Amino acid sequence: MDYRRKRKEESSDDNPAYSRLFVVCERVLTETNIRDAFSKFGELEDVKMPRDRHSGFPKGIAYVKFSKTSEAAAALEAMNLRVLPDSTRPLKVMVACNRSDIQSDDEDNDKYRRVFINIPKTTTENELDEHFKEFGKIISIQIQRDRDTGESKGFAYIKYKKFSDAACAIENCDKIYRAIFAQPRGYYSRRQETSYEAKLNDLANTSTNVRTSLLSMMNTRPEGYKRVHFMCAPYLAYHQVNSLFDLIPGMVHCDFFVDLIHNFGKGIVLYSNPISAAYAVEKLNKLEYPPGVRIFVKPDHSKFDVTHEQSFATMPNVVNKLRNAITETSSSSTPDLAKLAEAIAEASKLIKLATQGVLEEKIPDSSDLSYCSVKLPPPKPLADIDSPVAKRCFLVSKPRPPPFTVLRDVFCRFGDLINVYTLPNKTVGYARYASIQAADDAIKALHGAEICGVRMKVIEAEEEQPHKRMRYD
Incomplete structure (x- = not known):
């Protein structure tokens, strides 16, 4: 199977919703043990037990996919915290929305017990109770109504006591209700403000209020x-x-x-x-x-305090001074070269200010601006480019990677660096080392560090796969 296609399938939402379970178990259990224990609750579409890619031993987790949500719900309620015959520790069973998004919520969460339904505006709570109580014990029925008129909006929420009751209602109720699991309360509410937005908004609000700004x-x-x-x-x-x-x-x-x-x-x-x-x-x-x-x-703290406005205000005088110096030099038999050089230097200074936007003596030194948040050893020479790779580091830097020259300078300080690079238009990259010790030192020092203000994740990379030979017909 194509790798990209496989990753896409693993990350896609399960159908039907909440029909896949995530099971934490002992490593001694096998796929056969899990399949035998869960198969009595319904039809199993898939059972997976991931293994460690290096040792080949089970990781102690399993994914169990049922054909129906009600079957998965029944299995969760019966098997959670249960000890299997070949095990000494109880199972931890949870709902997994998909293979990349494990849900830690248990069956008591409203997310798995609330049902959203569409109803005719004339429907009453008693009519809904009469139809839906056959699927399980109902905790509450809420018909959403207009705040001013009290008229039904055409939809309602039904909360059951158990996850399995809600699942049975969705699968077996009259199709006119188009029942689905309700989103958690607050799901559609305004997202929480990030720390960045909070700081910037606070600063902006303070600045717009002159009195508050001055007091602060x-x-x-x-x-x-x-x-x-x-x-x-x-x-x-x-x-x-x-x-x-x-x-x-x-x-x-x-x-x-x-x-x-x-x-x-x-x-x-x-x-x-x-x-x-x-x-x-x-x-x-x-x-x-x-x-x-x-x-x-x-x-x-420098003493130079000339602004653009002050500099550009003197531009006509500088131009006239340079023009006069050139005219006098060309017409005189004994030109004053010192005066001409002074006029050229003054004009060059203004040209640099206009084209670069800041004078050379005003450019801050990058070494003073948190080049790296951790203390680094002195630079060391790079390893030979043809050296065999002993270990690779996987780099993640969001939203953008630091400059290449900075990465090379930082990662070479641990010795035996062959090369470091980031993938085009990506936030990930690799550092290749000729010795395992150097790579381990880099991971230990740089994981979680900030380089040029960018937070880095540095972890051990998978073994580099040999390049496939091209086939020529």
Whole structure:
């Protein structure tokens, strides 16, 4: 079977819903033991017991797929916490919506006991009770009604005492009701605000309220600087960065550009007063912007304080000065080369400011901006590219991987690194080492670390499969 097709089938929803069970059991049990124990509850479509790919021993879990949800429900209620003859520990039986999404809820959860039905608007609770009580004990019947008129909306919820009762009702009730399992309460409600959104919204709400903003900033201690420099994701646009720092009252100007060599954005923001600058560092440093990638904001204590507006205001004078110096040099038999060089240098400085957006002495040093959140050993030379691979590390970095040069510098510090790479347009990659010890050291140190603000997952990768030979006819 094609691998992609197999993965797709394993992750697809089961039909009917909740008809697959997830069983935690002892490793001594076999597929035959599980099949014999569960087959008495109904028709088994599939029984799987995953094995460890290295040792080949069972993992101690099983997936049991029934043809009907009512059969799975009956098996869950009867087999959960039961000890099989060849075992010493009780089984833990749960519903598995699909093979990649194991549900830890048990049969007492409303999710498996509430039934959603469509009804004629003239239907009463007594009529529903008369029809649905034959499938099991009913806890409650709720016909949804209009709050103002009291008229039925045409649907209702029926809650049963047991999962198996609800399943039987769905399978056997009159088809006009189109019964299905109801979604959990609050399923369609507004999702919970993330920490990133909470921080940004709080900052935005504070900034729009001038009084609240000033009171909050008064508690911030100024440190004598009015500029801050920052490092951020390279794919942010200028207007996004400008809007973020403009949330802090008192922003005068924002310079921003992308370092194409090291693949990150950086720049400087000028505020009108030291309190605003210190407040920006306090509120924006290590903020996830965009979510999953942090922006680092640090004070700029340099003395240079020229803004774009001030520089561009002097542009006509600089142009005239350069034009006059060129004219005098070309018409004089003894040209003043020093004056010409001074005019060229001043014009070059303004050209660099206009094209790059920030002067060279204003560019922050990346070594000051949390290059890596863990302490790293000194760099070590790379292993020979033809060295045999002893072990590989699997890398996961969301939402985007750090720059390649940064990854290579970080992972080479554990020695014997052959190469490190990420897959095109993916958030995963591999680091290949010539020694097992080096790979283990990298996993131990870097798993969970942040590199350039990106949280990394570094785990042991599967053994590299040999390349298949191409067949030529």
